[in-house]
Amino acid sequence: MMxxxxxxxxxxxxxxxxxxxxxxxxxxxxxxxxxxxxGTITTKVKAKxxxxxxxxxxxISVSTFEGEVTLTGSVNNKEERDKAEYLARHTAGVRKVHxxxxxxx
Numbered sequence: 117m118m119x120x121x122x123x124x125x126x127x128x129x130x131x132x133x134x135x136x137x138x139x140x141x142x143x144x145x146x147x148x149x150x151x152x153x154x155g156t157i158t159t160k161v162k163a164k165x166x167x168x169x170x171x172x173x174x175x176i177s178v179s180t181f182e183g184e185v186t187l188t189g190s191v192n193n194k195e196e197r198d199k200a201e202y203l204a205r206h207t208a209g210v211r212k213v214h215x216x217x218x219x220x221x
Contacts, residue, residue, distance in 0.1 A: 153183075153209060154180040154181060154182070154183070155180070156209070157180045157183065157185065157207060157208075157209045157210060158178050158179060158180045158185070160207050160208065160209075161178045161180075161185055161203065161204045161207050161210070162178050164203040164204075164207060165178070165200060165203060168199065168203060170195070170196065170199055171191070171196050171199050171200050171203065172191060172192075172196070175189045175190055175191055176188070176189040176191070176200055176217060177189050178204070180210075182211070183209055183210060183211035183212070184210075184211055184212040184213075184214065185204045185207075185210050185212070185213045185214070186213075186214040186216060187200055187201065187204060187213065187214065187215050187216060187217050188216045188217060189217055189218070190217065190218045190219070190220050191217055191218075191219060191220065192219070192220055193219060194219060196217075197215065197217045197219060200215070200217060201213055201215040201217075
């Protein structure tokens with residue numbers, strides 16, 4: 117009887133911890149999974165920028181929030197700016213791209 121009670125308590129504590137962890141959100145109301153997804157998108161976009169010879173991946177910063185990618189930095193010409201946006205737009209999981217890249221004068 118005592119073992120059964122102890123087992124039930126352990127199960128309830130574990131279940132409570134699982135529910136609490138599942139319900140955890142960031143201050144912005146996002147789950148850990150959503151934050152990880154955005155991190156994955158950022159990594160994929162950054163990898164595409166580094167792997168493309170016509171774009172300087174070092175000159176462009178990438179941030180992602182709820183699937184919306186923001187590109188910042190500066191490039192030499194409009195073609196590089198447009199190519200960076202194209203690469204970001206054609207990355208899995210990207211819902212929208214905000215291209216704030218400046219062109220050097």
